[in-house]
Amino acid sequence: xxxLILARPLLLTVALVFVQFLVATTCHADREKxxxxxxxxxxxxxxxxxxxxxxxxxxxxxxxxxxxxxxxxSEGIFPCSQCHSGMTPNPQRRxxxxxxxxxxxxxxxxxxxxxxxxxxxDRDKLRLVSGELIDFSESYLLCGQCHGDxxxxxxxxxxxxxxxxxxxxxxxxxxxxxxxxxxxxxxSLKPMPPPQRPGEAKH
Amino acid sequence: MSDVHKCDKHVLHKSRRKFLKGLAAGIGxxxxxxxxxxxxxxxxFFQKHFRELSKDELRKTLARFEKQYSKQFGKQVTVKxxxxxxxxxxxxxxxxxxxxxxxxxxYGCVGENNQSRDPQIHWIRxxxxxxxxxxxxxxxxxxxxxxxVPEKGHFYMPVQCxxxxxxxxxxxxxxxxxxxxxxxIVVVDYNWCIGCRYCMAACPYGARHFNWAKPALPAKExxxxxxxxxxxxxxxxxxxxxxxxxxxxxxxxGRYPACEEICPVGARKFGNLxxxxxxxxxxxxxxxxxxxxxxxxxxxxxxxFYAT
Numbered sequence: 018x019x020x021l022i023l024a025r026p027l028l029l030t031v032a033l034v035f036v037q038f039l040v041a042t043t044c045h046a047d048r049e050k051x052x053x054x055x056x057x058x059x060x061x062x063x064x065x066x067x068x069x070x071x072x073x074x075x076x077x078x079x080x081x082x083x084x085x086x087x088x089x090x091s092e093g094i095f096p097c098s099q100c101h102s103g104m105t106p107n108p109q110r111r112x113x114x115x116x117x118x119x120x121x122x123x124x125x126x127x128x129x130x131x132x133x134x135x136x137x138x139d140r141d142k143l144r145l146v147s148g149e150l151i152d153f154s155e156s157y158l159l160c161g162q163c164h165g166d167x168x169x170x171x172x173x174x175x176x177x178x179x180x181x182x183x184x185x186x187x188x189x190x191x192x193x194x195x196x197x198x199x200x201x202x203x204x205s206l207k208p209m210p211p212p213q214r215p216g217e218a219k220h
Numbered sequence: 221m222s223d224v225h226k227c228d229k230h231v232l233h234k235s236r237r238k239f240l241k242g243l244a245a246g247i248g249x250x251x252x253x254x255x256x257x258x259x260x261x262x263x264x265f266f267q268k269h270f271r272e273l274s275k276d277e278l279r280k281t282l283a284r285f286e287k288q289y290s291k292q293f294g295k296q297v298t299v300k301x302x303x304x305x306x307x308x309x310x311x312x313x314x315x316x317x318x319x320x321x322x323x324x325x326x327y328g329c330v331g332e333n334n335q336s337r338d339p340q341i342h343w344i345r346x347x348x349x350x351x352x353x354x355x356x357x358x359x360x361x362x363x364x365x366x367x368x369v370p371e372k373g374h375f376y377m378p379v380q381c382x383x384x385x386x387x388x389x390x391x392x393x394x395x396x397x398x399x400x401x402x403x404x405i406v407v408v409d410y411n412w413c414i415g416c417r418y419c420m421a422a423c424p425y426g427a428r429h430f431n432w433a434k435p436a437l438p439a440k441e442x443x444x445x446x447x448x449x450x451x452x453x454x455x456x457x458x459x460x461x462x463x464x465x466x467x468x469x470x471x472x473x474g475r476y477p478a479c480e481e482i483c484p485v486g487a488r489k490f491g492n493l494x495x496x497x498x499x500x501x502x503x504x505x506x507x508x509x510x511x512x513x514x515x516x517x518x519x520x521x522x523x524x525f526y527a528t
Contacts, residue, residue, distance in 0.1 A: 173502045174499040176486070178486030184308075195486070207368060207369075208323050208364070208366070209322065210323075211323075211365045
């Protein structure tokens with residue numbers, strides 16, 4: 018009986034310390050400390066989900082695919098290998114006199130030459146700056162190397178035309194469907210007829 | 221005045237009233253459709269407001285119009301009344317840095333929405349503006365017709381119904397024949413419209429158009445997929461306007477509006493303003509955006525933007 022009376026406050030203090038410890042540990046676990054530019058402390062509360070799943074690059078969602086129609090090849094020109102497979106590749110920068118004479122490069126022509134984008138050895142592929150070979154149907158990756166801002170907008174559907182369903186499957190167009198890759202400025206068009214002026218009706 | 225005279229006058233007065241009564245009744249009888257007139261004339265005349273139709277009445281009404289139009293145009297015409305989708309508020313984006321003023325959208329819209337060819341009705345009007353003056357309506361020209369567009373020193377601004385959140389056209393309609401639906405589209409019940417054209421005077425965008433004559437719509441060019449509140453054939457004497465292609469966009473999956481689909485430069489964007497993943501939200505959040513005649517507080521859901 019006497020021992021119990023003595024033990025009671027002891028137990029109470031032990032319990033109190035334990036509770037304090039619990040509170041302290043849990044509070045620290047879901048908080049992170051940041052400092053803003055002026056050196057002020059910012060405490061950010063993290064949700065349970067974030068604590069459980071740290072960000073890992075291998076978990077990052079792969080970029081979604083972009084359904085595009087067939088690239089707008091000139092009649093009978095693709096695959097390129099049907100002619101080029103029998104030729105010896107010539108990487109020399111020169112004026113073309115026999116074939117492809119209709120192509121006038123007007124796209125940073127000072128810095129560029131055919132084989133910067135067309136792969137020298139396997140002509141049915143395009144070539145990224147990294148040396149990676151891509152199909153003609155993925156040519157947006159090639160254009161996106163320089164035109165990153167347009168590529169970003171194109172992916173979300175703000176640059177370029179998208180058709181299909183606004184709340185369903187969407188059809189993209191490749192850059193080259195609207196822009197000639199060798200001369201990319203959009204060409205002017207003949208406008209459709211203007212509206213009738215009041216009183217012009219045939220009625 | 222003698223009593224006799226008084227009496228005479230009274231008799232005369234009475235007979236004149238009788239005569240007028242008879243005349244009115246006669247004219248009324250003539251005006252009523254005869255026995256051989258189809259039942260649809262009666263039904264057209266006594267049709268209720270679109271929003272007061274019961275489910276059954278709506279079904280019957282749609283069937284009546286389908287029959288009527290199919291006969292008129294010699295092909296199977298469908299008239300839908302698809303209601304708004306929950307959680308959808310339509311928004312439209314137009315990239316002024318891309319538009320070249322080719323007017324493909326104007327005629328794409330005419331073909332899709334069964335506008336009258338003569339007298340001509342266009343729901344979209346493309347303005348040519350001076351780059352130096354900016355959006356200055358005093359110098360806008362919409363009859364431009366050069367050999368090639370775009371012309372140097374100009375930019376182009378297509379204007380159509382802005383689907384205002386506070387539509388002045390709806391406010392002035394004396395018979396409530398036009399209203400804003402839950403998905404933000406301002407629609408007209410062509411069978412309730414009395415043709416007073418108050419809405420045309422109230423609209424600051426010139427987006428409403430009146431059928432001054434019986435619309436001429438060649439049967440070959442008539443789009444048979446129609447919506448009651450959208451592109452069904454209109455009678456003479458009613459007002460019509462852009463509905464964001466209600467017959468397409470209310471479906472699930474729903475196609476893009478015709479003007480968006482035909483634009484050769486991809487200047488036109490369409491989507492759900494309530495969906496944070498939509499392209500319309502992306503452009504509002506990331507691009508320089510303006511709304512037309514913002515000072516009028518009509519709160520359009522049509523956003524002009526510059527992508528570059």
